[in-house]
Amino acid sequence: METINKKLLLQIDNSPLIIFRIFFGFLLSAETFGAILTGWVKENLMIPKVFFPFIGFEWLHPLPGFGMYIYFFTMGILGILVMIGYRYRLSLLLFTFLWTAQYLMQKTSYNNHYYFLLLVCIIMLLLPANAYASYDVKQKRTLKSYTMPQWCSYVMIFQVSILYFFATVAKLYPDWLNGTFTQILYANKSHLPIIGEWFKEKWFYIPIAYLGLMFDGLVVPFLLWKKTRTFALIASLIFHLSNSLILQVGIFPYFALSFIVFFYSPETIRKIFFKKHLKIEPQEYVKSIPYFTKYFFALFFTLQILLPLRHYLIKGNVFWTEEGHRLSWRMMLRQRSGSTYFKIVDKKTKEIISYNLNDLFTPKQISRINAYPDFIWQAARYIKDDLAKKGHEVEIFANSYVSVNNHSPKMFINKQVDLSQAHWYYFSHSPWILLVEDYRD
16 A cells, blocks of 8 residues: 555656646637537527426526527637646636536537546646646746646546446447447448448448457556557557547547557656656655545545446346436447327316427437437426416327337337326436337347
């Protein structure tokens, strides 16, 4: 234990953390400015009449008018301030607050890297990432330092290790191992010139499934071992850049690649990025990790380890029920499709009320309502509230059939349950979601 403490407290060259801050700030800015330029903000936070927040955060609403453009532009500027180290902690704190709010207020375009970005923001708030090559040092708000405790690197390595570990475990299911999902995933890209034809072939999509599994499972150990580190770097570049070009998964490939700086020796990173940085040999130890930091990270990482395990305590197969899917590093694992029709009954007259979902929801929201239980549940409440404004007190039932990975559709929701009165359970099974023995039958 004493040896571990010494390693954690050893003062090392801070070049990896400094360059990561610069990469990180740039990616924060690219993500948020990109959301404006690609139309993501307009499609998800301006056009819809209603929104689908994380359940429990219905009180969060997008700003009216062009407010969300200003909101995301502000985050883009804050990302630049993080990158250059100007009022670093305040800039990152404000970004984290704004990012968390927009993340929770809409999940129609949910992406795992939004969650990953939030976690890294929290970690970076506690690290001395502005101690060199920053405006905070230049303007003497922060003392210049060429060192950091080694635990700063270990925290970042552990964070990315959690991601890859659970991503590996999640792939150990039949539709990944037999190539079903990778066939679906790459079939959507078969229009690409020259290589697009390969994506339809068994000799392509089955090896891709196993290469993806091997990469997620081995990349961290190979980066940690000096003899395989360069091989892991090359594999990482090929894997992430091909995903970026072919699958177009946003900033995640570049975000994941930026963590590699913590696996190489600080001296190597210094020589590449900071030639004016003083050469620092590992030196004296800091006295201890601050108590708040120590216990915060203990809780922070414990929660991250427990959340991906919660679906094992919930009835049913997570691939079918979706219960316990989010915040669990279950990335690019399945395709869901379905059809959901609401039967709306007036409580007083017992007449069936016709309701056009397009009057309230966007096409993208309807695609989620067709196949995802939390969207179905929330949609029923929106419909109930909308009809209440028109003087109707209603019961709402769903006739829903869902297919996972193009397998035969199965009934998904209990047709006898009034969803306007049903409850949603975070950490246990919602009984109105029907269970199946095997969604692949």
